[in-house]
Amino acid sequence: MSTATAQRPEVRKDDSMLKQKVMMAAHYDRLTSAKETGRKVASTFVPGNLNELVMCFDLLNNLPEVNAIQSGLRKQSGGYVMEAEKLGHSEDVCTYVKSDIGMMAKGNVGPNGKSLPAPDVLLLSYTGCFTFMKWFELLREQYQCETIMLHTPYEGDGKITANMRDYMVKQLKEEVIPTLERVSGVKFDIDRLREYLRESVKAEEDLVWVLQSAKNRPSPIDAYFGGIYYIGPIFGAFRGTPEATDYYRALRTEVDARVAAGKGPVTPEGDMGEEKYRLVVEGPPNYTSFREFWKMFYDEGAVVVASSYTKVGGVYDFGFRHDPDHPLESLADYCLGVYTNRNLPQRVDMLATYVDEYDADGLLINSIKSCNSFSAGQLLIMREVERRTGKPGAFIETDLVDPRYFSPANVKNRLESYFQMIEQKRSGRRAPAAPVAAADTGGVGGAA
Numbered sequence: 001m002s003t004a005t006a007q008r009p010e011v012r013k014d015d016s017m018l019k020q021k022v023m024m025a026a027h028y029d030r031l032t033s034a035k036e037t038g039r040k041v042a043s044t045f046v047p048g049n050l051n052e053l054v055m056c057f058d059l060l061n062n063l064p065e066v067n068a069i070q071s072g073l074r075k076q077s078g079g080y081v082m083e084a085e086k087l088g089h090s091e092d093v094c095t096y097v098k099s100d101i102g103m104m105a106k107g108n109v110g111p112n113g114k115s116l117p118a119p120d121v122l123l124l125s126y127t128g129c130f131t132f133m134k135w136f137e138l139l140r141e142q143y144q145c146e147t148i149m150l151h152t153p154y155e156g157d158g159k160i161t162a163n164m165r166d167y168m169v170k171q172l173k174e175e176v177i178p179t180l181e182r183v184s185g186v187k188f189d190i191d192r193l194r195e196y197l198r199e200s201v202k203a204e205e206d207l208v209w210v211l212q213s214a215k216n217r218p219s220p221i222d223a224y225f226g227g228i229y230y231i232g233p234i235f236g237a238f239r240g241t242p243e244a245t246d247y248y249r250a251l252r253t254e255v256d257a258r259v260a261a262g263k264g265p266v267t268p269e270g271d272m273g274e275e276k277y278r279l280v281v282e283g284p285p286n287y288t289s290f291r292e293f294w295k296m297f298y299d300e301g302a303v304v305v306a307s308s309y310t311k312v313g314g315v316y317d318f319g320f321r322h323d324p325d326h327p328l329e330s331l332a333d334y335c336l337g338v339y340t341n342r343n344l345p346q347r348v349d350m351l352a353t354y355v356d357e358y359d360a361d362g363l364l365i366n367s368i369k370s371c372n373s374f375s376a377g378q379l380l381i382m383r384e385v386e387r388r389t390g391k392p393g394a395f396i397e398t399d400l401v402d403p404r405y406f407s408p409a410n411v412k413n414r415l416e417s418y419f420q421m422i423e424q425k426r427s428g429r430r431a432p433a434a435p436v437a438a439a440d441t442g443g444v445g446g447a448a
């Protein structure tokens, strides 16, 4: 591992990436100096995060999943996961949770090397994944702080009804806002919320433009590996800020220039070569071997043109935008519409639409061992998308931040078989009976 790290070429970074790095570093510095500066902290999750509302109370937003991702990228999560297992958390538990618990047990040191503060309030916008609730129960035990649960009704019938919206607005008015006022000592000002939402809309417009630029040939972006960088500010602590607006404007300008120049995505090793395969990907990525994983794609000329994971903190590409004229209603709609709160037929529709609209060669599923929220029904999703689009699907398995479940040889082998299958399909030869998927079905715990 260390030899491979030493031989890595220098990572190429665009201006937008550098900008984002500065934003993230400043955010972690704000968090780790909260005690000295007297700032209060709200811990909350990415899907359904109410950053604009949190900012109305001068609270800093701390996102445990983002901390786990940072630990994964820094190759620290493996130790944290094992620490949590020593404390009694089962092997099946979401590894974001175990990374967070292990990190707390080891001093809660953030990516800037300083200790993250204890939260003053836990704000759970519960959006579909049961783990969120269990995770915050553990944090509540640890920190003994105020906890707010904003319950988002599941989109079981595939639509948002007026009742669902009203129920959420009622909770915002009667539970969430009064508690945030009490914890922060700041009075709620709806005009301040409207201002932040106005900024959110600008960033959302530019993000959607960037994601949809992948409809070009070649695609100027990788909408999964690159997309993960693009969603960072808007899914995290920056939605609603002028910094996020500036970031997305700069990103759009950069991507626009790539489209004009007929260029493909930027990878960590520079411009990608010829675009050979266009994929839609379902499921979160692996973070402990993120670059190695991405390289398996760009080395083969495979670009991801759309992904569901980049919708986990908000689905904007089918038209939703925050609405400053209906601030609380639009916060409700935002939570109701995130990917983790959508039912199986909606997920199938979305992925089949992506395969068609982005002219992809097929759907690849990265099934995450410890993420039940994404993994449930994935095999069924794959078969249904294959049936509707006539394009082949494939299935690989990794994990979020547990390095024990990333097997490079296995993943590479399966990807190569998939690309071969796509070639055969293109040349009209009969493809072997779905070797990738068939080989996988036996090994997928709880995927169907």
Ligand code: SF4
Pocket (backbone or CB within 6 Å): 094, 095, 096, 097, 129, 130, 131, 132, 340, 370, 371, 372, 373, 374, 400
């Ligand atoms: S959606 Fe998956 S990764 Fe996220 S908290 Fe739930 S189980 Fe963990």
